[in-house]
Amino acid sequence: MYYSNAESFKKATGYEIDGVWYPRVTSIVSIKAKPALYHFYAGQASFAAGEAVKAKSAEEGTLLHETVEAILKGEDSPIPDSVAPAVSAFLDFKKQNEIIPQQIEARIISKKHHYAGTLDCLAELNGQLGVLDIKTSYAIYRDYGIQTAAYVEALSEAPSMPSLKRWILRLDQARHCIKGCGSKMREKGGNIKIRPAKGVAAARCPHVWGDLLGEVELKELPGQEQDIKAFLASKALWEWENDYWLRQIFRK
Ligand SMILES: [Zn+2]
Numbered sequence: 001m002y003y004s005n006a007e008s009f010k011k012a013t014g015y016e017i018d019g020v021w022y023p024r025v026t027s028i029v030s031i032k033a034k035p036a037l038y039h040f041y042a043g044q045a046s047f048a049a050g051e052a053v054k055a056k057s058a059e060e061g062t063l064l065h066e067t068v069e070a071i072l073k074g075e076d077s078p079i080p081d082s083v084a085p086a087v088s089a090f091l092d093f094k095k096q097n098e099i100i101p102q103q104i105e106a107r108i109i110s111k112k113h114h115y116a117g118t119l120d121c122l123a124e125l126n127g128q129l130g131v132l133d134i135k136t137s138y139a140i141y142r143d144y145g146i147q148t149a150a151y152v153e154a155l156s157e158a159p160s161m162p163s164l165k166r167w168i169l170r171l172d173q174a175r176h177c178i179k180g181c182g183s184k185m186r187e188k189g190g191n192i193k194i195r196p197a198k199g200v201a202a203a204r205c206p207h208v209w210g211d212l213l214g215e216v217e218l219k220e221l222p223g224q225e226q227d228i229k230a231f232l233a234s235k236a237l238w239e240w241e242n243d244y245w246l247r248q249i250f251r252k
Pocket of ligand 1: 177178179180181182183202205206207208
């Protein structure tokens with residue numbers, strides 16, 4: 001990444017809170033390589049085409065995020081057609097589970113480790129308090145543990161905070177093959193991805209895609225202690241990488 005000066009670095013990678021600059025959790029976790037991304041880029045016509053798909057896909061993810069957060073806040077906002085199947089899956093989830101949000105899109109700060117972030121939701125879910133992070137991805141990746149561990153660690157600095165759970169709520173939408181082979185087709189950022197079901201039947205099936213259906217998956221993440229270690233290791237590496245700018249900011 002190139003930054004023209006310390007100010008642009010600070011803006012791009014952190015938050016200024018009460019006159020103090022903190023690096024952002026999502027900037028820090030981005031230091032970890034994501035090998036799956038190479039496969040994604042390799043499947044695109046060009047790097048620029050891959051970037052365009054990623055940007056469009058991020059935009060769709062943001063729209064779904066905002067819609068779901070508005071629902072959690074109890075706001076009566078319209079549901080955009082493009083994300084309606086996923087939102088409908090979320091509404092079903094909400095009916096089947098007791099979810100009481102305490103903070104939505106809340107800023108967290110770790111004074112101990114010096115970082116800040118924005119968590120999607122601190123909520124009581126079926127009677128247990130925890131961080132609920134919403135993802136709009138193909139699957140629940142292990143990397144999500146690093147990000148959510150940072151939020152839990154920061155929240156736990158408050159002396160009265162009880163021990164917190166960590167959950168990923170994955171929301172997505174896909175078309176299923178109506179021939180019954182079990183394969184799925186997902187369109188994101190204009191990119192079509194077919195996930196064939198395992199087996200000969202799926203390989204030979206002339207897929208016929210049905211309506212877009214919402215998907216919802218909740219996963220509790222175990223291993224806070226292991227994940228916070230990985231986060232702090234990522235932070236050390238991120239600081240090493242950005243040493244030039246950090247020296248200017250902190251006049252080391
Ligand atoms: Zn099929």
